[in-house]
Amino acid sequence: MIYLDLxxxxxxxxxxxxxxxxxxxxxxxxxxxPCFRLAAEYKQSPNEIAVDIAQKISHEGxxxxxxINGYVNIWLKPSYxxxxxVTEYPTGDRLAATxxxxxxxxxxxxxxxxxxxxxxxxxxxxxxxxxxxxxxxxAGWNVITDSHIGDWGTAFGMWAVGFKRFSSEQALQxxxxxxxxxAYVAVRNALKQEAEAGETTLKDEVQDWLIRLESxxxxxxxxxxxxxxxxxxxxxxxxxxxxxxxxxxxxxxFFYKPTRAILERIINDGTAVEESDGSIVVPLDSEGIDVPAxxxxxxxAVLYLSSDIATLEYRQKEWAPDKVIYVVGAEQQFHFKQxxxxxxxxxxxxxxxVHHWYGLVEEQDENGKRKKMSSRTxxxxxxxxxxxxxxxxxxxxxxxxxxxxxxKVAIGALVFREFIQxxxxxxxxxxxxMFSMQGMSGPYIQYSAVRMNSVLEKAGGAPDYSHTYDxxxxxxxxRRLASFEAVCSAAVEEREGCKLxxxxxxxxxxxNRYYEQTHILDDDAAVQASRLWVIAYxxxxxxxxxxxxxxxxxxxM
RNA sequence: GCGCCGGUAGCUCAGUGGAUUAGAGCAAUGGGCUUCUAUCCCACAGGUCGGGGGUUCGAAUCCCUCCCGGCGUGCCA
Numbered sequence: 001m002i003y004l005d006l007x008x009x010x011x012x013x014x015x016x017x018x019x020x021x022x023x024x025x026x027x028x029x030x031x032x033x034p035c036f037r038l039a040a041e042y043k044q045s046p047n048e049i050a051v052d053i054a055q056k057i058s059h060e061g062x063x064x065x066x067x068i069n070g071y072v073n074i075w076l077k078p079s080y081x082x083x084x085x086v087t088e089y090p091t092g093d094r095l096a097a098t099x100x101x102x103x104x105x106x107x108x109x110x111x112x113x114x115x116x117x118x119x120x121x122x123x124x125x126x127x128x129x130x131x132x133x134x135x136x137x138x139a140g141w142n143v144i145t146d147s148h149i150g151d152w153g154t155a156f157g158m159w160a161v162g163f164k165r166f167s168s169e170q171a172l173q174x175x176x177x178x179x180x181x182x183a184y185v186a187v188r189n190a191l192k193q194e195a196e197a198g199e200t201t202l203k204d205e206v207q208d209w210l211i212r213l214e215s216x217x218x219x220x221x222x223x224x225x226x227x228x229x230x231x232x233x234x235x236x237x238x239x240x241x242x243x244x245x246x247x248x249x250x251x252x253x254f255f256y257k258p259t260r261a262i263l264e265r266i267i268n269d270g271t272a273v274e275e276s277d278g279s280i281v282v283p284l285d286s287e288g289i290d291v292p293a294x295x296x297x298x299x300x301a302v303l304y305l306s307s308d309i310a311t312l313e314y315r316q317k318e319w320a321p322d323k324v325i326y327v328v329g330a331e332q333q334f335h336f337k338q339x340x341x342x343x344x345x346x347x348x349x350x351x352x353x354v355h356h357w358y359g360l361v362e363e364q365d366e367n368g369k370r371k372k373m374s375s376r377t378x379x380x381x382x383x384x385x386x387x388x389x390x391x392x393x394x395x396x397x398x399x400x401x402x403x404x405x406x407x408k409v410a411i412g413a414l415v416f417r418e419f420i421q422x423x424x425x426x427x428x429x430x431x432x433x434m435f436s437m438q439g440m441s442g443p444y445i446q447y448s449a450v451r452m453n454s455v456l457e458k459a460g461g462a463p464d465y466s467h468t469y470d471x472x473x474x475x476x477x478x479r480r481l482a483s484f485e486a487v488c489s490a491a492v493e494e495r496e497g498c499k500l501x502x503x504x505x506x507x508x509x510x511x512n513r514y515y516e517q518t519h520i521l522d523d524d525a526a527v528q529a530s531r532l533w534v535i536a537y538x539x540x541x542x543x544x545x546x547x548x549x550x551x552x553x554x555x556x557m
Numbered sequence: 558g559c560g561c562c563g564g565u566a567g568c569u570c571a572g573u574g575g576a577u578u579a580g581a582g583c584a585a586u587g588g589g590c591u592u593c594u595a596u597c598c599c600a601c602a603g604g605u606c607g608g609g610g611g612u613u614c615g616a617a618u619c620c621c622u623c624c625c626g627g628c629g630u631g632c633c634a
Contacts, residue, residue, distance in 0.1 A: 034576060036614080046614085069577050070614095113634070154633065279632060290559095294631035304634055333561060334629055359562070360628065372627080396596060409596085420582080421570055424562060426627070433569065433583080437596050440570090440582040447596050455593050502571065505581080516589095516598045557596070 003031070003084060003482070006076075009059050029066075029073035030081070030479060036070055046070030078471035081478040082534075086465075089485075092541035093138075102140040103322035106315055106351075107133045110239065110246065111328070113150035114231040115159045117181040118238050118382040121361055121373065124427065127418040127550060128358050129327035130244050131497035134548045136325075139492045144319055148311060149251025151228045153301065156213055157206035159227055160220065162187040177234035180227055210301060214256070224253065238383050242411060243550060250311070258310040259302050263295060271345065272296075287341035291334075295342075308339050309348055316349035323352045325495075330357045330424070356495055359426035373429055385434075389414050392435040393443075398557065405554035409443050410435070412551045416442030419501035419549055440505050442551055445542070448508040448515075449553045452539040455520050456532060463532030473518045474534050480507050481541065497549050504545055511538060 010033065035049040042049055050067035057065045057072065061080030066073050109129020112118055129145075137143045162183030163172070171179050187202070194202050213220040232249065239245065263280065266272040272282045272295060280296035295306040315321055326336060336355035343349060362370045389410035397406050413435050420440060421427065437443040456463070471478060484503065491499040520535060522528040543553055 029577095032577080036576070039614085071577060073577080111634090150634065275631095277632085281631070291631060297632040299632080301632080303632070305631090328634090329628095330562070331628060332634075335634080337560090338631085357561090362627085370627080398594085398596095425570080426563075428569070430569085436583080438583085439596090441596080443596050444582095447594085451594060451597085458593060498571080502581085509581090512597060513599095515593080519593070521593050556594085 003061075003076075006031075006059050006061050006080075010057070030076040031074040033072040033074070034070065035072065039070075078475040078478060079469075081475065081482055082465075082471045085478060085481050089481075092537055092544060100140060101142065102136075104142040104144065104319055105136050105323040105325060106144045106146055106319060106321045107136070107325045107327065108146050108148050109133070109327035110235075110244070111148040111150065112235055113155050114228055114235070114251075115150070115155040115180070115184045117177060117231075118235055120380040120382055120385045120429070122382055123385065123414070124358050124361060124418060125327055125329070126239065126242060126244055127415055128356065128423055128497070130242075130550050131419070131500075131548060132325060132327060132356060132495055134550070135492055135495070135497065135500075138488075138548055141323075144248070144321070145246045146248040146250060146315075147246040148308075149228075149232065149249050149253075151224070151232075152213075152252035152256055152307070153304075154206060154210060156224055156227075157208070157210040158184055158187045158191075160209035160213075160223055161202060161205050163223065163227070165190075172230075177230050180231060207299060207301075214301070228253070238386070241383075241386055241407070242415070243552070250314070252304075252307045255307050255310040255314065256302065258314065259307050262310050262313065263302070263306060266295075266346065282342055282345065284338060284341045284345070287344055289338060289341050291338070293338045293342050305335065305339060305342070309342060309346060312343060312348040312351075316351065321349070321351045323354060324349070325354045325356050327356045327358075330359055333357055356423070358423040361429050362426050363429045370426070370428060385414070386410070388431070389435050393437070396437060400556050401554065405556060408552045408554040409437070409446060409557055412442030412446050413437055414442070415549060415551050416445065416501060419497045422496060422498050443557070445504050445508045445546065446551070446553055447557055448511045449539055449542050449546075450555075450557050451515060452511070452535050452542075453553070454556075456536055456539070459521055459528070459532055463529055463536045465530040465533040466526035469526060469530035471530075471534075474514065474531070476510050477507075477514055477534065477538065480510050481538070484541075484545075500545055500548055504542065504549075507538070507542065 033050075033053065035046040035053065038049050039046045044052075047067060047070045050070055050072045054065040054067040054072045057074070061076050061084075063075045063077045065075070107129060109132070110122065110126050112122060133143050133145050159180065163180075166186040167179055167183040175182070187206070191202055191206070194200070209220060213224055228251075236245065263272070266282065267274075267280060272280050274280055275298075278298040278300075279294060281292035281294050283292045284290075293305055294303060295309075296302060312324070315324065328336070333355065336353075336357075340353045340355075343353060361373045363373045365371050390407060393406050393410035393413065397409070401409075417434055417436065418427075480503075487499050487503045491497065518531070520528065520531045522531065546553065
């Protein structure tokens with residue numbers, strides 16, 4: 001806890017001072033004590049109490065204290081803030097160093113359907129999931145990431161029909177994953193037409209392939225493994241550009257047999273019951289849900305829900321996690337409500353189960369109305385989006401920037417934008433804001449970090465602070481740093497990367513203002529060394545916090 | 558119908574365990590590069606915090622109610 005000794009000193013007055021982290025330095029104080037709750041107890045007006053406390057207060061770190069409107073406003077000495085930061089957080093890390101082992105958490109994210117190429121729609125998931133994994137790790141958890149690959153079920157049937165009917169061996173050789181995606185879309189469209197015409201030939205064919213796969217048909221198995229490998233490798237390559245990879249990629253194919261075994265078990269012990277149409281369900285009335293969990297289709301096929309139970313049992317057995325976080329969109333809240341209820345009945349795991357959901361991606365129609373982005377009109381692949389971001393970043397790129405630097409800026413813009421707003425909000429898909437590089441954006445923060453690197457490089461030598469330096473010019477920066485602990489705790493508790501993004505922006509803004517107002521390379525060696533020290537400290541800190549969101553700092557920009 | 562989310566400046570969004578004058582970006586207007594990188598900085602402007610009640614010395618924030626928008630509500634995931 002930052003300012004602990006000071007706060008302990010203040011509690012003699014019977015109240016916890018509230019930490020004020022930011023605000024206008026000339027008006028806003030560094031700490032404020034509201035005195036309203038004391039008013040009844042002391043039988044005095046809040047302001048009288050504040051005046052009294054302001055007079056009595058005395059601490060080495062306090063510059064002055066003033067009573068204003070029922071508050072004791074406290075201004076700290078910059079050197080005190082500096083001392084606090086440097087003694088409590090010498091490395092710039094606020095949580096990792098101090099925290100003990102919190103336990104094991106499984107973070108499931110990306111989980112793409114292999115039959116479809118990664119699209120722009122996966123971006124939210126990938127970025128939210130990665131941030132959660134990183135933030136939990138930073139907070140002291142043992143994190144296991146797992147992408148629950150969709151490589152089974154109807155999707156495979158469509159894949160098989162697509163390949164047989166709309167593609168060829170040669171086209172697959174040449175087109176690879178793109179060809180697979182194309183064939184899949186062709187089937188989807190054909191199915192839609194067929195349904196409109198009231199026919200079921202293709203639909204039956206899809207189900208037929210699925211049954212062949214489940215029964216171990218060699219052609220089906222062969223196609224399955226070939227297609228999966230092509231698609232999975234392509235996905236890894238694209239995610240690699242975002243620097244995302246998973247510890248495990250255990251998909252539905254992997255869990256097929258265990259799922260069957262579980263179904264058999266719970267049908268035998270009477271937990272699951274057969275409906276008149278032949279489907280198998282587990283009633284969830286005991287958990288307060290009137291819609292039973294459908295765990296096997298009327299045609300005998302397994303479902304996502306049943307596979308998820310097998311996955312939980314596997315995780316329990318292999319990793320015994322304390323927590324499992326599913327990073328999946330808001331539309332699936334009911335699915336997870338059912339899954340968690342099912343787990344209460346079956347006892348598959350004792351881990352705490354969390355659905356980290358995020359809002360829909362919307363787009364504007366021609367009338368300016370916001371609508372859910374459809375895969376038809378908004379069929380932008382993730383790779384195309386990354387390429388477009390790079391193109392956009394190239395426009396402002398300085399000649400000395402390497403391709404790698406430009407990529408970092410492009411990705412930085414895309415990633416930061418995800419965290420400008422809270423995860424639960426729907427997000428408006430708009431190319432202009434998506435690649436925004438000015439103001440509150442990834443490149444703004446990267447730019448401030450690059451500037452700091454540039455100054456440090458120019459100065460040379462090892463920065464070291466002077467014990468006599470006053471830190472007056474750096475006060476706002478130090479105040480900001482002091483607020484990080486609270487911000488980061490909130491980010492972990494609420495699983496909101498957005499908190500970190502706003503913190504980074506505020507810190508960068510402070511930094512750019514400082515840069516404008518204060519000449520770092522000073523004639524006085526002690527002054528310069530101190531300023532360089534704080535710059536280096538903030539630079540390291542920023543690199544660390546940016547990494548939690550998945551943003552890298554380029555070597556120049 | 559029920560469940561969940563949202564409604565804050567022209568647009569996109571922060572802020573919601575009550576508390577000092579509700580913030581930011583974009584857009585608009587006006588300034589600032591012979592001095593450590595102008596993807597920067599400064600100034601100015603912009604708000605019945607969806608409506609109405611209630612609790613409170615004090616509500617964007619808590620409670621009630623209504624309106625609007627979105628998503629979901631077994632055989633897709």
